[in-house]
Amino acid sequence: MLTISQLARYAGVTVRAVRHYHAIGLLPEPCRDHSGYRRYDAGAVVDLIRIRMLAEGGVPLSRVHQLLDAGGEEFAAEVAEIDRRLRADIRERQHHRRQIARLAAGDSLALPAEAVAYLERMRELGFPDRVIEIERDSWILIAAQMPDEIPVLMAIKHATLEHETLRRHYLSMADLADCSPDDPRLPSLADRVADFLEAASTVATAVAADAAEEEPVVSEELSALLDTVFVESFPCAARLLELLEDRGWTGWTSVRRMEPVLPRRCEEA
Amino acid sequence: MLTISQLARYAGVTVRAVRHYHAIGLLPEPCRDHSGYRRYDAGAVVDLIRIRMLAEGGVPLSRVHQLLDAGGEEFAAEVAEIDRRLRADIRERQHHRRQIARLAAGDSLALPAEAVAYLERMRELGFPDRVIEIERDSWILIAAQMPDEIPVLMAIKHATLEHETLRRHYLSMADLADCSPDDPRLPSLADRVADFLEAASTVATAVAADAAEEEPVVSEELSALLDTVFVESFPCAARLLELLEDRGWTGWTSVRRMEPVLPRRCEEA
DNA sequence: GTCCGAGCCTGACCCTGCGTCAAGGTCAAG
DNA sequence: CTTGACCTTGACGCAGGGTCAGGCTCGGAC
Structure with missing residues (x-):
């Protein structure tokens, strides 16, 4: 059984983030030990890692919830959407790079x-x-x-x-x-x-x-x-x-x- | 003379954003007309466009302030830094795209x-x-x-x-x-x-x-x-x-x- | 004159995704 | 028995605005 900080370390997130996910109902609250400490099993690490993968891909946490429950069909559509957004983000940033470059070159x-x-x-x-x-x-x-x-x-x-x-x-x-x-x-x-x-x-x-x-x-x-x-x-x-x-x-x-x-x-x- | 919404349209931002910039002292409050409406001259459009160029490049608004006042030397250094950050962001997103792609390919x-x-x-x-x-x-x-x-x-x-x-x-x-x-x-x-x-x-x-x-x-x-x-x-x-x-x-x-x-x-x- | 819709004002709360105290309880080691 | 690392809940804070609410003003149509 893992403590919250062990769980967080395994999944590569902060303890605060884990508690945040509990608060918004994204990660189920685990059972507590005799002193009220949260105690996690390894499955929680897996759940947390899945959450992180989606969150780092730019999926809002509110949507991660539905996405994890979604079936293959729906899920694939969502993933395509995420990819579109990432591509748009990248293009946007490339545009900004050009802008900034001009800004550095021209004095006006x-x-x-x-x-x-x-x-x-x-x-x-x-x-x-x-x-x-x-x-x-x-x-x-x-x-x-x-x-x-x-x-x-x-x-x-x-x-x-x-x-x-x-x-x-x-x-x-x-x-x-x-x-x-x-x-x-x-x-x-x-x-x-x-x-x-x-x-x-x-x-x-x-x-x-x-x-x-x-x-x-x-x-x-x-x-x-x-x-x-x-x-x-x-x-x-x-x-x-x-x-x-x-x-x-x-x-x-x-x-x-x-x-x-x-x-x-x-x-x- | 421009109204706030005209100013906003011309600079490509929302009215709310303009007011926000006033609130945090990033854009100086213009004079008001007899009924208390803000009235801008074209110079404000310049200011606002400069602010947006930097903000869209990912510069926190608090830093945009100093940056606009900074001299050429300091400014160039900052711009280089911004560009570095943009490149890193782009790489990060490209990484996420690959992750997401794998996530879509494998059904797991x-x-x-x-x-x-x-x-x-x-x-x-x-x-x-x-x-x-x-x-x-x-x-x-x-x-x-x-x-x-x-x-x-x-x-x-x-x-x-x-x-x-x-x-x-x-x-x-x-x-x-x-x-x-x-x-x-x-x-x-x-x-x-x-x-x-x-x-x-x-x-x-x-x-x-x-x-x-x-x-x-x-x-x-x-x-x-x-x-x-x-x-x-x-x-x-x-x-x-x-x-x-x-x-x-x-x-x-x-x-x-x-x-x-x-x-x-x-x-x- | 007056009526309407659009636009302006201030002030206030809401959002995300956590970071960061505060004020305490717990645990294992020395 | 103390110390320091962890744990708990609760609360506030941040950027960068969005979104009311409630009230004033404007310009044009009737």
Whole structure:
């Protein structure tokens, strides 16, 4: 007859674990000797070892109970399920390893390297810090939602930045940063933005075609969030969007040419 | 500005988790709007994404805190450590997968495939169920304590089973199952067991030599446990062991030839 | 105006799988 | 008779949140 600590040693678990299994009814309480000590037979070691095998395979203790009673059919199904879970766990950990590696390599935690380079280039070209900050925050959000599309998206942005006319337009839009909603410069700013959008869309299409990919589509939700970031970051943003609609463009992040609807044109007057 | 649920969605965590991080001081509480709602900027998304990257890598939240503040040097060391842990985790899970696979292949829990085959062979040869059950439990215990030795041990047992004379002896020992301590067949059973032991030891040595390994040594402790299983399983076991001592053998699991001590011989009379 | 569903707030308890005291009773050896 | 190793029950603690409960607020539809 074994004491609890002998039992535990044989099965390779702690005494506390054994008592825990008793408490949750997983291992039946054995009989007690005259002084109240638990006394186990060798069968208990076998039971305990079986429990451990399943528990170490990641089976929750509550399920181990049913599993040990289960017949071959049911048991095989359960085992298959456990194996699936283990495989998923392994894949997950491998993914985390890659993440962590990137985290160690790039100095920026939430931004992919391409985006870091892009922001750096903006700084070189003299964009205001405020604008760059908003760009950065936006790219963090984009990277979080659609990491795979980042390369193509960044290629488009880079091409825009290195395109002479577009860069000039883009830089001239920097007024954005310090306009109030009733600033007299706004209509002319809107004109410049409209010109920019016109030219930029063809560049984007060309770059995407070059990369032999279709231009990535930003989800409605993400688009809305980025628009919110934009509107909240610049006091004049809401008004600017109105002016852009007058000029035939709707949206900001996912900007689209509007169909020339007459009633709209009327509102313009 | 984002609400807590937007923040959570963008970082891929639950709202509850965000609040938890606030509670433990991992993520700073943002400012509140007029009605007490938390309002986040995109920077919070960055913070949260960094926290998740580390947490998902298995870093305890308490350490994530220090890690995010740590400089490049210290940080790199920590990341290496995390990676090491992830690799170990992956290996562990792969081990469990193998365990589970074996567990599914053999229909018996906690038994290596070789042992399952051995028990199957015993069943074919007509050993009583009770005897086979005890064998099974014993092998579970052995496999738990010295899994690496199982192949050699099983090879020995298999050889014993396929050895004509030995098999005959072994089968004839099946009386064991239903003898009481004062059964008249016991002395003759003891004779047969003694014969068996004599022959078996040479087979064991030969098989081990064939496998180019030394015959595995079962630890004193395990030996004692297995003897206990034996004694508890068969009512006549204790008496049989006495009779065997009379015949010059001591122990059961790790049976040894006794030195011919005269006082013992006297007891026989 | 008001009504509804969705979203926010705090506070509190629940879960797993044990670890870790606390406060005592027991056992075998010296 | 003491000492130290074990045993007992009971209780609280941990991470990392999940899940109410009970109440306030928001935005849109009617």
